Amino acid sequence: MDLFEKLLKDRGHLGSHSHVDDNYYMFPKLEGEIAPRMMFKGKEMLTWSLNNYLGLANHIEVRKADAQAAANWGLGYPMGARMMTGNSDHHEQLEQELATFVGKETGMLLNFGYQGIMSVIDALVDRKDVIVYDAEAHACIIDGLRLHIGKRFVYPHNDIDNLETQLRRAERLTRESGGGILVITEGVFGMSGNMGDLKSIIRLKDKFNFRLLVDDAHGFGTMGATGAGAGEEQNSQEGIDIYFSTFAKSMASIGAFIAGSFNIIDHLKYNIRSQIFAKTLPMPLVIGNLKRLELLRSNPGLKDQLWVIVNAIQSGLKDKGFNIGSTQSPVTPVLLNGTTYEAMNMVRDLRNEYSIFCSVIAYPVVPKGVIMLRIIPTAVHTLEDVSQTISAFEKVKIKLDAGFYASQGEKAAILAKKEGL
């Protein structure tokens, strides 16, 4: 069979919707300045789906630094991979400042989070080693695992007893193979908003010999007294052997970094394929990220303001009876009951009638029958935005529960259930 023909027959889960979509659910275009209110299909929307926790994306000093750096350096400089011709004092300065901020000896820049962490995983293990990871891990971690030719064991999300069981299995194997064990979790899980139970994981180091890699994409800048992340929040930063964060969330930019002890970061610098064989981060991003980090460190008020909004929306939703799961972070899932068809109709209604734009997540990412609206609060939202949103959610929930968004078939089933048929 022709390869392309085969692919186009079964477009994949998301691709199967491509023929009906008109940039509405997928590839929507939010236009205008990055802010809580942006234009969508010619209409102003209150948006809750931008990873801009601290509001730095459109901060006046950030915009100035980005523009000045682009004017001074262009988008290309420095040319080549970091190891060859892509290094600069600014790259090294950013690495050192990031490492100091998260309490580690040194750091290394990655030119994207996704392939960066995949490559970190790849460079840390060989066939003799075992990886043990949380079942809710982000796709980039899963893809990193796919590169691993040795064994990997998964434990149910934050289930520390099961992690211990997996570590025991891993220990048996590595005793024979002569390999080591890498445990991978997230600092804050991007769907549920739960923190990884870092404290309990690190406590297991008393019993087992393993190294811990933490993806803190959603914790960096949002958690901990200074914003140094979920490890700081749990007073556990020291037990994290390799700390990872992308710049795509609190830093509202592009790129990522890892931080750890001198010897392991130095080892990785010489062994990480995605950085050795790919172009370095361009200077405007490095300078722009230095500015963002400076603001993040020197303006704790940004994080405080983020949490004012987080607390208002999370307690407001709970007060109105909404199920927001067990989030411990700004990530706010709103869990409702309904089909994918209802989810699509409800989101259309939220956008068209109530001017609220947020992400919707349906089966198979969440269990069948569950609809998740995902709210990402930022420091630049207002309390008025919060009350507008909660009031809109209340209205659409009433409609959802009454079967307003259901298909004809679903409506008949609801009616039959009501009548006890």
Ligand SMILES: Cc1ncc(COP(=O)(O)O)c(C=O)c1O
């Ligand atoms: C938990 C987590 N890790 C890694 C990434 C990937 O980062 P990047 O967007 O820099 O590729 C993301 C998404 O941005 C994420 O949510």
